[in-house]
Amino acid sequence: xxxxRAARNDSRIIIHFDYDCFYASVFENENxxxxxxxxxxxxxCNYEARRRGLRKLQLIHEAKKIVPDLVIVLGEELGRFRDAxxxxxxxxxxxxxxxxxxxxxxxxxxxxxxxxxxYNLDILNHxxxxxxxxQLKREDPTIGFSFDATQIAGHSFPEDLNDPHRDQDALxxxxxxxxxxxxxxxxxxxxxxxxxxxxxxxxEEKGYTSTVGISTNKLLCKLAGNIHKPKAQTxxxxxxxxxxxxxxxxxxxxxxxxxxxxxxxxxGIGFKMSHTIRNYVLSRTAEFDEGLIYGETKxxxxxxxxxxxxxxxxxxxxSLLGGPGTERGIGGKAWNLINGIxxxxxxxxxxxxxxxxxxxxxxxxxxxxxxxxxxxxxASSLVKRMHTDLLEDDKDSDAASAKRWLAHPKTLxxxxxxxxxxNADGTRTRTFNRISRSGPLPNFVFTLKESVDAVVEKLVQxxxxxxxxxxxxxxxxxxxSLVNIAVTNMVEAASSDGKHGGGRDIGRMFRKQDETLKExxxxxxxxxxxxxxxxxxxxxxQDSIETEPxxxxxxxxxxxxxxxxxxxxxxxSVDENGVWEEDEEDEENREVCSExxxxxxxxxxxxxxxxxxxxx
Numbered sequence: 208x209x210x211x212r213a214a215r216n217d218s219r220i221i222i223h224f225d226y227d228c229f230y231a232s233v234f235e236n237e238n239x240x241x242x243x244x245x246x247x248x249x250x251x252c253n254y255e256a257r258r259r260g261l262r263k264l265q266l267i268h269e270a271k272k273i274v275p276d277l278v279i280v281l282g283e284e285l286g287r288f289r290d291a292x293x294x295x296x297x298x299x300x301x302x303x304x305x306x307x308x309x310x311x312x313x314x315x316x317x318x319x320x321x322x323x324x325x326y327n328l329d330i331l332n333h334x335x336x337x338x339x340x341x342q343l344k345r346e347d348p349t350i351g352f353s354f355d356a357t358q359i360a361g362h363s364f365p366e367d368l369n370d371p372h373r374d375q376d377a378l379x380x381x382x383x384x385x386x387x388x389x390x391x392x393x394x395x396x397x398x399x400x401x402x403x404x405x406x407x408x409x410x411e412e413k414g415y416t417s418t419v420g421i422s423t424n425k426l427l428c429k430l431a432g433n434i435h436k437p438k439a440q441t442x443x444x445x446x447x448x449x450x451x452x453x454x455x456x457x458x459x460x461x462x463x464x465x466x467x468x469x470x471x472x473x474x475g476i477g478f479k480m481s482h483t484i485r486n487y488v489l490s491r492t493a494e495f496d497e498g499l500i501y502g503e504t505k506x507x508x509x510x511x512x513x514x515x516x517x518x519x520x521x522x523x524x525x526s527l528l529g530g531p532g533t534e535r536g537i538g539g540k541a542w543n544l545i546n547g548i549x550x551x552x553x554x555x556x557x558x559x560x561x562x563x564x565x566x567x568x569x570x571x572x573x574x575x576x577x578x579x580x581x582x583x584x585x586a587s588s589l590v591k592r593m594h595t596d597l598l599e600d601d602k603d604s605d606a607a608s609a610k611r612w613l614a615h616p617k618t619l620x621x622x623x624x625x626x627x628x629x630n631a632d633g634t635r636t637r638t639f640n641r642i643s644r645s646g647p648l649p650n651f652v653f654t655l656k657e658s659v660d661a662v663v664e665k666l667v668q669x670x671x672x673x674x675x676x677x678x679x680x681x682x683x684x685x686x687x688s689l690v691n692i693a694v695t696n697m698v699e700a701a702s703s704d705g706k707h708g709g710g711r712d713i714g715r716m717f718r719k720q721d722e723t724l725k726e727x728x729x730x731x732x733x734x735x736x737x738x739x740x741x742x743x744x745x746x747x748x749q750d751s752i753e754t755e756p757x758x759x760x761x762x763x764x765x766x767x768x769x770x771x772x773x774x775x776x777x778x779x780s781v782d783e784n785g786v787w788e789e790d791e792e793d794e795e796n797r798e799v800c801s802e803x804x805x806x807x808x809x810x811x812x813x814x815x816x817x818x819x820x821x822x823x
Contacts, residue, residue: 218325218391220398220421221553222318222405223428226295227416227437228253229314233291234280236414246278254437286595288313291415298413302343302405307553317425318405319553324397331356331397341400352404359396360403361419361440364431364464389445395421399442406440423447426549427461429474461547466511473510475544478639480528480537484508487527488516510545559614559697560596565589566691571626574683578690582671585692586663590652593694594659610655616694619648621674624689641689644674648694 226232231253235242245256252261252270260273271277292313299316300308304326307319327341336356344350354360402419410416419440420432431443449459465473471481485493485508493506513519525538534540543549565588572578593616601609622643627636649670652662671692679685798812799805802819 217423217550218394219319219321219423220324220394221423221425221428222320222398222402223420223425223432224299224316224318224406224409225418225420225429225432226314226409227418229292229415230288232415233287236291237287241278244278245274245276246280286591289595295409295413295415298409299405304345306555309554315429317428317553320398320401323401324394327397328394331393341397341404352400354400356393356396356400359442359444360399361442362435363399363442363444364434365444365460389447391423391445391447395423395442395444399440402440410438424547424549425551425553426474426544427464427547430464430468430472465545465547466509466514468510469507470510470513470545473544475549476541480541482639483528484513484524484541488512514545559699561697562693562695563589563592563596563616564691564693565592566622566689568689569687572687572690573685578675578685578687579667579672581690582667582675582692583663585690586666586671587659589692589694590659590663590666593652612653612700614697614699615653616648616697618645618694618696619670619674620645620691620693620695621671621678622689622691622693623675623678623685623687625679626686626688641691642678644678645695646670646674 231241231246234246235253241253243255245259245261246253256270256274256277261270261277267279292310296308296310296316299318300306302323303318303320304322305319309317311317323343326345330342331339338353339356340351340353342348342351398421402421406417406419416438418432418436418438420428420430420434421440421442422428422431427443431441434441443460443464445460446457447459447461449462450457469481470476470484471478473481476484482493485506488508489506493508521539521542523538524541525536528537528541565585567581567585569581572581597613597616598610599613601611620643622641624639624641627638629635649666651657651665654662679687798807798809800807800812800815800819802816805815807815
């Protein structure tokens with residue numbers, strides 16, 4: 208299978224943003240003096256710390272040996288990171304036309320800018336490419352930026368297009384453009400300049416730098432951005448397919464790019480999958496770096512090693528990776544990713560997350576008191592996260608501080624990772640397997656009348672501790688290395704307009720209906736029109752107004768002209784004999800509509816109310 212199939216036939220232009228040392232940058236933006244210091248945020252570190260030999264997920268006591276003057280801050284309070292992530296996401300989303308901007312965690316964003324690139328490609332002046340203009344607003348041709356359409360912005364793979372030693376026939380200059388062998392190149396050039404404009408705007412307006420990759424699918428642009436870090440960008444340039452022409456044989460840049468990557472570094476091929484593939488290619492279990500909590504292999508098995516391994520292919524990977532509980536077609540999916548094929552779309556961000564998960568790792572948890580303490584801390588973080596992510600101000604409430612839930616997660620999940628017992632030779636088998644139990648999330652979690660601490664304590668005692676005991680029936684000695692609690696199975700709450708969330712909130716609709724329908728409400732009143740007011744408004748009134756005494760009162764008989772002025776009898780009107788129409792009916796069987804005041808038999812009221820509902 209050609210590594211180019213999906214990439215070559217895919218006209219999309221996708222940009223991947225990775226905010227440089229995002230967690231450290233949040234602290235540095237709050238306190239600029241930290242930028243010059245080696246900073247460790249549990250569980251990551253800034254570039255100054257990395258320059259001096261530290262790595263992410265490194266044990267703290269080892270990190271302090273390497274960098275004695277290390278500054279350590281806790282990153283457990285995620286509110287500041289979440290707020291910064293949303294701020295940057297909204298900034299980038301404002302530049303898109305399709306709205307296809309997808310967040311991956313706090314510090315990564317995918318943007319599908321195909322529509323912007325296609326539009327600007329159509330209006331590009333091919334006779335003066337060095338003086339091109341990128342239009343950012345479809346309705347306003349003056350909003351945008353100038354750029355040179357003969358040059359890639361930033362870096363490129365496999366080599367810089369700006370390199371003077373590169374074959375200039377491959378560049379889309381004014382003269383060479385009609386002869387360009389790969390029109391995809393020009394689309395990528397436009398995408399690279401848009402990415403550079405967005406990257407600069409993030410730094411200038413928000414104070415955050417980023418590393419960017421540009422290609423035709425999410426897999427390739429994410430990996431391309433990793434080549435030059437930090438504060439840079441890389442475009443994966445054509446050819447995207449191998450040529451077998453003997454006069455012009457060349458290897459696909461996609462293949463050359465991916466082949467050097469370790470199999471565990473390919474997005475979409477998780478740790479378990481890569482571990483299984485690596486062990487098969489090595490014909491033994493790979494050794495791990497014990498210096499990292501989550502483990503990292505000491506032995507690299509590259510994509511090339513896997514791709515060229517005898518018998519390797521989608522069918523074999525299906526047999527190797529498949530089994531009970533695995534995704535159907537996992538072998539074909541893994542083989543596609545190894546060959547640079549990724550058909551997944553850039554999704555629009557959802558109003559609510561699919562799940563909220565909190566976890567922590569430990570050297571060892573072996574007693575119930577330790578477990579309860581950690582469950583309480585994790586549950587506290589979980590409930591606070593739920594309040595931050597799933598609550599919004601209730602604008603329909605009279606109380607200024609009233610909140611409403613955007614969604615109600617229905618499932619509570621507890622996962623642990625127990626270490627296996629020590630082997631006879633004193634070693635311990637390395638494992639990353641988790642065990643889990645799930646159950647309904649108690650409704651008291653959604654109450655806003657109790658304090659967070661009270662809700663947390665009840666959640667721990669009522670739900671989490673019983674779930675843990677079912678996972679680990681023994682009394683003690685579990686040796687737990689990780690605990691995770693999560694809420695899943697989100698059900699979005701109804702909204703008042705029905706356009707967002709899980710449908711239309713009928714209760715909210717009825718609470719607002721009086722105000723909404725006020726200007727369209729019609730009231731029938733048995734009050735004759737004022738002839739003087741009619742005359743002053745220019746209405747035609749008969750010259751003679753006859754008055755006849757009736758029971759000591761004067762009655763005005765007005766003759767109005769014009770069809771719009773005619774008053775037709777209604778259900779509440781009085782006939783010429785001065786009696787109610789249909790007054791012979793039993794009044795106990797009649798009802799009055801609360802919406803318009805109309806009187807009708809009781810059996811007709813249901814249909815009448817349905818009429819109002821449909822026309823609201």
